[in-house]
Amino acid sequence: xxxxxxxxxxxxxxxxxxxxxxxxxxxxxxxxxxxxxxxxxxxxxxxxxxxxxxxxxxxxxxxxxxxxxxxxxxxxxxxxxxxxxxxxxxxxxxxxxxxxxxxxxxxxxxxxxxxxxxxxxxxxxxxxxxxxxxxxxxxxxxxxxxxxxxxxxxxxxxxxxxxxxxxxxxxxxxxxxxxxxxxxxxxxxxxxxxxxxxxxxxxxxxxxxxxxxxxxxxxxxxxxxxxxxxxxxxxxxxxxxxxxxxxxxxxxxxxxxxxxxxxxxxxxxxxxxxxxxxxxxxxxxxxxxxxxxxxxxxxxxxxxxxxxxxxxxxxxxxxxxxxxxx
Ligand code: AVJ
Numbered sequence: 001x002x003x004x005x006x007x008x009x010x011x012x013x014x015x016x017x018x019x020x021x022x023x024x025x026x027x028x029x030x031x032x033x034x035x036x037x038x039x040x041x042x043x044x045x046x047x048x049x050x051x052x053x054x055x056x057x058x059x060x061x062x063x064x065x066x067x068x069x070x071x072x073x074x075x076x077x078x079x080x081x082x083x084x085x086x087x088x089x090x091x092x093x094x095x096x097x098x099x100x101x102x103x104x105x106x107x108x109x110x111x112x113x114x115x116x117x118x119x120x121x122x123x124x125x126x127x128x129x130x131x132x133x134x135x136x137x138x139x140x141x142x143x144x145x146x147x148x149x150x151x152x153x154x155x156x157x158x159x160x161x162x163x164x165x166x167x168x169x170x171x172x173x174x175x176x177x178x179x180x181x182x183x184x185x186x187x188x189x190x191x192x193x194x195x196x197x198x199x200x201x202x203x204x205x206x207x208x209x210x211x212x213x214x215x216x217x218x219x220x221x222x223x224x225x226x227x228x229x230x231x232x233x234x235x236x237x238x239x240x241x242x243x244x245x246x247x248x249x250x251x252x253x254x255x256x257x258x259x260x261x262x263x264x265x266x267x268x269x270x271x272x273x274x275x276x277x278x279x280x281x282x283x284x285x286x287x288x289x290x291x292x293x294x295x296x297x298x299x300x301x302x303x304x305x306x307x308x309x310x311x312x313x314x315x316x317x318x319x320x321x322x323x324x325x326x
Contacts, residue, residue: 022221023263026270026278035166035249035281036112038213040220044116046213055205057198058162058191061313066093066160069306069315070100076304076317077101077156077185082149084108084183085158086140088116089124093160097187098128105153106132110140141175144182154184162191162313165246165284172284173298180299180322188316192307193285196240203238203247203283211236214249214280226262233257237277240285249281291316 018037025033039047051059066073079102085094088111098104107124111117117135124133134147149155157179164172179186203210214236221227234257237250253272261268288305295302295318304317 018221019225019261019263022225022227022261023268026259026261026268028270031277032279033217037220038217038281039113040216040224043213043216043220046209046216049209050205050213053205053207053209055201056210057202058313061308061310062160062162062189062315063092063096065306065308065313065315066096070096073187073304073306073315073317074100074102077187078154079103080105081154081156081185082106082108083156083158084110084136084144084146086110087159087161087163088113088120088135089158090116090120094124094158095127097158098124098131104131105150106134108134108136108146110136110138110144112137112139141171143178146182155182157183157186157188159186160189160315162189162283164188165191165286166282167284168282169284169294173294176294176298176300180320184320184323185303186300186316186318186320188291188318190286190291190314190316191283192312192314193245193287194312196242198312199240199247199285200238203249204236208236210238214238214251217280218251221259221261228258228260230257244282245285245287245290247281247283247285248279249283250277250279252277286314288314 016034021034021037024030050056081101082105083097083101085108087109089109098107109117109120114137117137121133121135136144136146138144146155164175167175215231215234218229218231218234222229222231233253233255234251235254237252238247241248253274253276255274257272259270291314292302299320299322300318301321302316303319305314307314
Protein backbone atom coordinates (compact mmCIF):
# COMPACT_ATOMS: atom_id res chain seq x y z
CA UNK A 1 0.00 0.00 0.00
CA UNK A 2 2.02 2.93 -1.24
CA UNK A 3 0.56 6.43 -1.30
CA UNK A 4 0.71 6.44 -5.11
CA UNK A 5 -1.61 3.46 -5.43
CA UNK A 6 -4.09 4.58 -2.78
CA UNK A 7 -6.34 6.87 -4.78
CA UNK A 8 -7.23 4.04 -7.14
CA UNK A 9 -7.60 1.46 -4.42
CA UNK A 10 -9.70 3.53 -2.08
CA UNK A 11 -11.99 5.21 -4.59
CA UNK A 12 -15.61 4.14 -4.25
CA UNK A 13 -15.04 1.87 -1.28
CA UNK A 14 -18.37 1.03 0.31
CA UNK A 15 -16.93 1.40 3.82
CA UNK A 16 -14.44 4.17 4.30
CA UNK A 17 -12.15 3.59 7.24
CA UNK A 18 -10.02 6.03 9.20
CA UNK A 19 -6.89 4.33 7.84
CA UNK A 20 -7.93 4.43 4.18
CA UNK A 21 -9.16 8.01 4.42
CA UNK A 22 -5.99 9.15 6.22
CA UNK A 23 -3.69 7.28 3.82
CA UNK A 24 -5.51 8.85 0.89
CA UNK A 25 -6.09 12.28 2.42
CA UNK A 26 -2.54 13.02 3.59
CA UNK A 27 -1.02 12.60 0.14
CA UNK A 28 0.74 15.77 -1.07
CA UNK A 29 -1.81 16.43 -3.80
CA UNK A 30 -4.84 15.81 -1.56
CA UNK A 31 -4.18 17.06 1.99
CA UNK A 32 -7.79 16.80 3.05
CA UNK A 33 -9.50 14.71 5.75
CA UNK A 34 -13.26 14.06 6.04
CA UNK A 35 -14.88 15.97 8.93
CA UNK A 36 -16.85 12.89 10.01
CA UNK A 37 -13.73 11.71 11.86
CA UNK A 38 -13.93 14.65 14.28
CA UNK A 39 -16.59 12.84 16.25
CA UNK A 40 -14.87 10.28 18.47
CA UNK A 41 -15.90 10.48 22.16
CA UNK A 42 -13.59 13.42 22.86
CA UNK A 43 -14.58 15.19 19.63
CA UNK A 44 -18.31 14.72 20.27
CA UNK A 45 -17.80 16.22 23.74
CA UNK A 46 -15.86 19.17 22.27
CA UNK A 47 -18.57 19.71 19.66
CA UNK A 48 -21.21 19.81 22.42
CA UNK A 49 -19.13 22.53 24.10
CA UNK A 50 -18.88 24.45 20.78
CA UNK A 51 -22.67 24.54 20.56
CA UNK A 52 -22.81 26.36 23.93
CA UNK A 53 -20.24 29.06 23.00
CA UNK A 54 -21.40 32.65 22.68
CA UNK A 55 -19.51 32.97 19.35
CA UNK A 56 -21.05 29.83 17.84
CA UNK A 57 -24.53 31.15 17.01
CA UNK A 58 -25.90 28.37 14.68
CA UNK A 59 -27.17 25.96 17.34
CA UNK A 60 -28.64 28.71 19.49
CA UNK A 61 -30.37 30.43 16.58
CA UNK A 62 -31.73 27.22 15.05
CA UNK A 63 -33.24 26.26 18.42
CA UNK A 64 -34.77 29.74 18.65
CA UNK A 65 -36.39 29.23 15.22
CA UNK A 66 -37.62 25.75 16.18
CA UNK A 67 -39.08 26.99 19.48
CA UNK A 68 -40.95 29.76 17.71
CA UNK A 69 -42.07 28.04 14.51
CA UNK A 70 -42.37 24.31 15.23
CA UNK A 71 -46.16 24.57 15.70
CA UNK A 72 -46.32 25.91 12.12
CA UNK A 73 -43.91 23.30 10.83
CA UNK A 74 -45.82 20.49 12.58
CA UNK A 75 -49.11 21.65 11.05
CA UNK A 76 -47.52 21.64 7.59
CA UNK A 77 -46.06 18.16 8.18
CA UNK A 78 -49.31 16.63 9.40
CA UNK A 79 -50.14 13.74 11.76
CA UNK A 80 -48.76 10.22 12.10
CA UNK A 81 -45.46 10.63 10.28
CA UNK A 82 -42.38 8.48 10.69
CA UNK A 83 -39.36 10.64 11.59
CA UNK A 84 -35.90 9.66 10.33
CA UNK A 85 -33.09 11.76 11.77
CA UNK A 86 -29.71 11.86 10.02
CA UNK A 87 -27.47 11.76 13.09
CA UNK A 88 -28.35 10.32 16.45
CA UNK A 89 -30.43 13.21 17.74
CA UNK A 90 -28.97 13.34 21.23
CA UNK A 91 -30.18 16.83 21.86
CA UNK A 92 -32.84 19.36 22.45
CA UNK A 93 -33.83 19.75 18.77
CA UNK A 94 -35.11 16.16 18.54
CA UNK A 95 -37.14 16.61 21.72
CA UNK A 96 -38.67 19.84 20.46
CA UNK A 97 -39.62 18.18 17.17
CA UNK A 98 -41.08 15.02 18.73
CA UNK A 99 -43.05 17.14 21.21
CA UNK A 100 -44.44 19.38 18.48
CA UNK A 101 -45.51 16.71 15.98
CA UNK A 102 -49.01 15.25 16.07
CA UNK A 103 -48.66 11.57 17.07
CA UNK A 104 -45.50 10.62 15.16
CA UNK A 105 -45.63 6.91 14.33
CA UNK A 106 -41.93 6.09 14.85
CA UNK A 107 -38.62 7.82 15.45
CA UNK A 108 -35.59 6.39 13.60
CA UNK A 109 -32.22 7.92 14.50
CA UNK A 110 -29.52 6.99 11.96
CA UNK A 111 -25.90 7.00 13.14
CA UNK A 112 -22.67 5.05 12.68
CA UNK A 113 -22.09 4.89 16.42
CA UNK A 114 -24.04 1.97 17.93
CA UNK A 115 -23.19 3.09 21.47
CA UNK A 116 -24.48 6.59 20.85
CA UNK A 117 -27.68 5.17 19.27
CA UNK A 118 -28.38 2.92 22.25
CA UNK A 119 -27.93 5.83 24.68
CA UNK A 120 -30.22 8.11 22.72
CA UNK A 121 -32.84 5.41 22.15
CA UNK A 122 -33.01 4.58 25.87
CA UNK A 123 -33.39 8.26 26.82
CA UNK A 124 -36.06 8.99 24.23
CA UNK A 125 -38.10 5.86 25.04
CA UNK A 126 -38.22 7.03 28.63
CA UNK A 127 -39.20 10.57 27.65
CA UNK A 128 -41.61 9.66 24.84
CA UNK A 129 -43.13 6.30 25.84
CA UNK A 130 -45.80 6.60 23.12
CA UNK A 131 -43.26 6.85 20.28
CA UNK A 132 -41.51 3.65 19.16
CA UNK A 133 -37.78 4.32 18.70
CA UNK A 134 -36.09 2.15 16.07
CA UNK A 135 -32.40 3.09 15.84
CA UNK A 136 -30.64 2.34 12.56
CA UNK A 137 -26.89 1.83 12.72
CA UNK A 138 -25.73 3.10 9.33
CA UNK A 139 -23.82 5.78 7.47
CA UNK A 140 -26.53 8.15 6.27
CA UNK A 141 -24.32 9.18 3.36
CA UNK A 142 -25.02 5.71 1.92
CA UNK A 143 -28.44 4.48 0.68
CA UNK A 144 -30.71 3.79 3.65
CA UNK A 145 -32.42 0.50 4.37
CA UNK A 146 -35.46 1.76 6.22
CA UNK A 147 -37.87 -0.77 7.70
CA UNK A 148 -41.10 -1.32 5.73
CA UNK A 149 -43.90 0.95 6.71
CA UNK A 150 -47.70 0.69 6.75
CA UNK A 151 -49.01 2.05 3.42
CA UNK A 152 -49.98 5.69 3.75
CA UNK A 153 -47.45 6.49 6.47
CA UNK A 154 -45.26 9.36 5.36
CA UNK A 155 -41.55 9.48 6.18
CA UNK A 156 -40.09 12.83 7.19
CA UNK A 157 -36.32 13.29 7.37
CA UNK A 158 -34.87 15.61 10.04
CA UNK A 159 -31.45 17.04 9.15
CA UNK A 160 -30.76 20.01 11.43
CA UNK A 161 -27.57 21.86 12.34
CA UNK A 162 -26.54 22.76 8.78
CA UNK A 163 -24.62 19.50 8.74
CA UNK A 164 -25.41 19.45 5.01
CA UNK A 165 -22.85 22.27 4.79
CA UNK A 166 -20.04 19.76 5.27
CA UNK A 167 -20.81 18.45 1.78
CA UNK A 168 -19.45 20.13 -1.32
CA UNK A 169 -22.08 21.11 -3.92
CA UNK A 170 -22.07 17.89 -5.92
CA UNK A 171 -22.18 15.69 -2.78
CA UNK A 172 -25.03 17.75 -1.33
CA UNK A 173 -26.95 17.39 -4.59
CA UNK A 174 -26.38 13.62 -4.67
CA UNK A 175 -27.44 13.34 -1.03
CA UNK A 176 -30.65 15.33 -1.62
CA UNK A 177 -31.48 13.39 -4.79
CA UNK A 178 -31.12 10.10 -2.97
CA UNK A 179 -33.12 11.16 0.08
CA UNK A 180 -35.90 12.49 -2.19
CA UNK A 181 -36.40 8.88 -3.28
CA UNK A 182 -36.31 7.56 0.30
CA UNK A 183 -38.38 10.17 2.15
CA UNK A 184 -41.59 12.13 1.56
CA UNK A 185 -40.47 15.31 3.25
CA UNK A 186 -37.46 16.83 4.96
CA UNK A 187 -36.99 19.38 7.70
CA UNK A 188 -33.57 20.81 6.82
CA UNK A 189 -31.47 23.36 8.74
CA UNK A 190 -29.09 25.63 6.81
CA UNK A 191 -26.70 28.27 8.09
CA UNK A 192 -26.91 31.40 5.98
CA UNK A 193 -24.33 33.66 4.34
CA UNK A 194 -23.59 36.71 6.52
CA UNK A 195 -20.78 39.19 7.17
CA UNK A 196 -17.36 37.56 7.38
CA UNK A 197 -16.44 38.76 10.90
CA UNK A 198 -19.52 37.07 12.41
CA UNK A 199 -18.75 33.81 10.62
CA UNK A 200 -15.04 33.85 11.44
CA UNK A 201 -15.70 34.48 15.15
CA UNK A 202 -17.97 31.43 15.23
CA UNK A 203 -15.08 29.20 14.14
CA UNK A 204 -12.33 30.97 16.13
CA UNK A 205 -13.70 31.13 19.64
CA UNK A 206 -11.81 32.90 22.39
CA UNK A 207 -11.64 29.82 24.65
CA UNK A 208 -10.03 27.70 21.89
CA UNK A 209 -12.65 24.96 21.92
CA UNK A 210 -12.89 24.89 18.10
CA UNK A 211 -9.08 24.73 17.92
CA UNK A 212 -9.10 21.76 20.32
CA UNK A 213 -11.87 20.13 18.24
CA UNK A 214 -9.80 20.49 15.06
CA UNK A 215 -6.51 19.37 16.67
CA UNK A 216 -8.25 16.36 18.27
CA UNK A 217 -8.35 14.84 14.79
CA UNK A 218 -4.55 14.47 14.97
CA UNK A 219 -4.74 12.97 18.46
CA UNK A 220 -7.31 10.49 17.18
CA UNK A 221 -5.07 9.50 14.24
CA UNK A 222 -2.17 9.08 16.65
CA UNK A 223 -4.13 6.89 19.05
CA UNK A 224 -6.32 4.84 16.71
CA UNK A 225 -3.80 4.25 13.92
CA UNK A 226 -0.68 4.21 16.09
CA UNK A 227 0.62 7.08 13.96
CA UNK A 228 3.72 9.05 14.91
CA UNK A 229 3.14 12.77 14.76
CA UNK A 230 3.67 15.91 16.83
CA UNK A 231 0.36 17.61 17.65
CA UNK A 232 2.32 20.64 18.95
CA UNK A 233 3.66 21.27 15.43
CA UNK A 234 0.12 22.04 14.24
CA UNK A 235 -2.34 24.88 14.72
CA UNK A 236 -6.00 25.53 14.00
CA UNK A 237 -6.91 27.93 11.19
CA UNK A 238 -10.46 28.81 10.08
CA UNK A 239 -11.50 31.50 7.61
CA UNK A 240 -14.48 32.45 5.46
CA UNK A 241 -13.92 32.01 1.74
CA UNK A 242 -16.39 34.63 0.50
CA UNK A 243 -16.24 33.54 -3.14
CA UNK A 244 -17.07 29.93 -2.27
CA UNK A 245 -19.41 31.05 0.55
CA UNK A 246 -17.94 28.61 2.99
CA UNK A 247 -15.87 28.39 6.13
CA UNK A 248 -12.72 26.39 5.54
CA UNK A 249 -11.01 24.80 8.51
CA UNK A 250 -7.38 23.74 8.30
CA UNK A 251 -4.63 22.21 10.36
CA UNK A 252 -1.53 24.25 9.53
CA UNK A 253 2.02 22.99 10.18
CA UNK A 254 3.94 25.52 12.28
CA UNK A 255 7.26 23.77 11.64
CA UNK A 256 8.58 21.17 9.21
CA UNK A 257 6.92 18.03 10.50
CA UNK A 258 6.15 14.41 9.62
CA UNK A 259 3.21 12.08 10.07
CA UNK A 260 4.09 8.38 10.00
CA UNK A 261 1.24 5.91 9.64
CA UNK A 262 1.69 2.14 10.04
CA UNK A 263 -0.41 0.35 7.41
CA UNK A 264 -0.08 -3.42 7.67
CA UNK A 265 3.40 -4.40 6.56
CA UNK A 266 4.09 -0.92 5.21
CA UNK A 267 4.83 2.42 6.78
CA UNK A 268 3.40 5.54 5.15
CA UNK A 269 5.36 8.80 5.63
CA UNK A 270 3.93 12.23 4.96
CA UNK A 271 6.18 15.29 5.12
CA UNK A 272 4.89 18.80 5.70
CA UNK A 273 6.91 22.00 5.41
CA UNK A 274 6.13 24.84 7.81
CA UNK A 275 3.07 26.70 6.50
CA UNK A 276 1.59 23.73 4.63
CA UNK A 277 -1.87 22.57 5.69
CA UNK A 278 -4.51 19.86 5.69
CA UNK A 279 -8.11 20.94 5.01
CA UNK A 280 -10.32 19.33 7.66
CA UNK A 281 -13.75 20.86 7.07
CA UNK A 282 -15.86 22.94 4.75
CA UNK A 283 -18.95 24.53 6.23
CA UNK A 284 -21.06 25.90 3.40
CA UNK A 285 -23.18 28.98 4.03
CA UNK A 286 -26.30 29.49 1.91
CA UNK A 287 -28.57 32.09 0.38
CA UNK A 288 -32.31 31.51 0.26
CA UNK A 289 -32.19 31.47 -3.54
CA UNK A 290 -29.30 28.99 -3.44
CA UNK A 291 -31.18 26.51 -1.24
CA UNK A 292 -34.29 26.85 -3.39
CA UNK A 293 -32.31 26.16 -6.56
CA UNK A 294 -30.55 23.18 -4.98
CA UNK A 295 -33.86 21.76 -3.73
CA UNK A 296 -35.73 21.96 -7.03
CA UNK A 297 -32.76 20.54 -8.91
CA UNK A 298 -32.70 17.48 -6.65
CA UNK A 299 -36.34 16.40 -6.53
CA UNK A 300 -37.81 18.61 -3.80
CA UNK A 301 -40.40 21.34 -3.56
CA UNK A 302 -40.04 24.09 -0.94
CA UNK A 303 -43.13 24.10 1.31
CA UNK A 304 -41.79 26.21 4.16
CA UNK A 305 -38.97 28.57 5.06
CA UNK A 306 -38.52 29.78 8.65
CA UNK A 307 -35.67 32.06 9.78
CA UNK A 308 -34.70 34.15 12.78
CA UNK A 309 -35.28 37.91 12.43
CA UNK A 310 -31.67 38.56 11.42
CA UNK A 311 -31.82 35.84 8.76
CA UNK A 312 -28.81 33.99 10.16
CA UNK A 313 -30.24 30.48 10.10
CA UNK A 314 -33.13 28.89 8.17
CA UNK A 315 -35.21 25.77 8.68
CA UNK A 316 -36.80 24.43 5.49
CA UNK A 317 -39.71 22.09 4.89
CA UNK A 318 -39.07 20.27 1.64
CA UNK A 319 -41.53 17.87 0.03
CA UNK A 320 -40.30 15.18 -2.34
CA UNK A 321 -41.53 15.44 -5.91
CA UNK A 322 -40.04 12.02 -6.50
CA UNK A 323 -42.59 9.89 -4.62
CA UNK A 324 -46.28 9.14 -4.99
CA UNK A 325 -47.25 8.96 -1.32
CA UNK A 326 -48.36 11.95 0.79
C1 AVJ B 1 -21.88 20.26 12.68
C2 AVJ B 1 -20.88 20.54 10.57
C3 AVJ B 1 -22.63 21.97 11.21
O1 AVJ B 1 -19.91 23.32 10.30
O2 AVJ B 1 -20.58 24.58 11.92
C4 AVJ B 1 -18.47 23.58 14.32
C5 AVJ B 1 -19.20 21.65 12.76
N1 AVJ B 1 -17.00 22.80 12.98
N2 AVJ B 1 -17.33 24.25 14.51
C6 AVJ B 1 -20.30 23.48 11.45
C7 AVJ B 1 -18.26 22.66 13.34
C8 AVJ B 1 -16.43 23.77 13.71
C9 AVJ B 1 -20.51 22.24 12.34
N3 AVJ B 1 -21.44 21.25 11.70
